[in-house]
Amino acid sequence: xxxxxxxxxxxxxxxxxxxxxxxxxxxxxxxxxxxxxxxxxxxxxxxxxxxxxxxxxxxxxxxxxxxxxxxxxxxxxxxxxxxxxxxxxxxxxxxxxxxxxxxxxxxxxxxxxxxxxxxxxxxxx
Numbered sequence: 001x002x003x004x005x006x007x008x009x010x011x012x013x014x015x016x017x018x019x020x021x022x023x024x025x026x027x028x029x030x031x032x033x034x035x036x037x038x039x040x041x042x043x044x045x046x047x048x049x050x051x052x053x054x055x056x057x058x059x060x061x062x063x064x065x066x067x068x069x070x071x072x073x074x075x076x077x078x079x080x081x082x083x084x085x086x087x088x089x090x091x092x093x094x095x096x097x098x099x100x101x102x103x104x105x106x107x108x109x110x111x112x113x114x115x116x117x118x119x120x121x122x123x124x125x
Contacts (some may be wrong), residue, residue: 001026001027001114002024002025002026002027002029002032002098002113002114003024003025003026003114004022004023004024004096004097004098004114004115004116005022005023005025005116005117006020006021006022006094006095006096006116006117006118006119007020007021007022007023007119008020008021008119009093009094009119009120009121010120010121010122011122011124012086012121012122012123012124013123013124013125014086014087014088014123014124014125015085015086016086016123017082017083017084017085017086018083018086018121019080019081019082019083020036020080020081020083020094020096020119020121021078021079021080022034022036022078022079022080022081022096022116023076023077023078024077024078024079024098025077027098027100027114029074029077029098030053030074031053031100032053032098032099032100033050033051033052033053033098033099033106033111034050034051034070034072034079034096034097034098034099035047035048035049035050035051035096035097035098035099035106035107035112036048036049036050036070036079036081036094036095036096036097037094037095037096037097037109038090038092038093038094038095038121039092039093039095039118040089040091040092041091041092043092045095045109046061047061047107047108047109048060048061048064048068048081048094049061049064049068049070049081050070050106050107051070051071051072051079052106056071056072058070058071059105059106059107061107063089064083064090067083067084067085067086068081068082068083068084069081069082069084070082079096081094081096083121086121086123087123088123088124088125089123090121090123091121091122091123092120092121093118093119093120093121094118094119094120094121095115095116095117095118096115096116097109097112097113097114097115097116098112098113098114099111099112099113100113101113
């Protein structure tokens with residue numbers, strides 16, 4: 001069983017930066033694809049970014065491409081989401097997730113096996 005704990009959320013002004021962290025315990029972290037999702041009030045949870053195992057190929061939703069960077073430190077069993085140039089529309093609860101399987105893509109919530117509890121990010125205008 002894998003436990004994921006997010007941290008680093010907060011209240012910032014538009015244009016600011018935040019770095020989210022997601023620490024994993026249990027399981028074999030280096031073998032999991034890690035993803036970030038977010039859920040804004042009244043909206044469905046949506047994909048933000050994913051990073052594969054090994055060399056760590058990175059994928060992003062169009063809405064965050066060029067502003068957010070996903071990375072991982074397998075020795076620390078932690079995945080990060082560096083968020084720059086934040087906008088009010090980035091306000092959401094951010095969740096990290098881990099996938100054990102092999103899929104053609106990792107933007108769907110259904111391919112993830114484990115989820116964290118989320119961390120709130122609020123961006124004021």
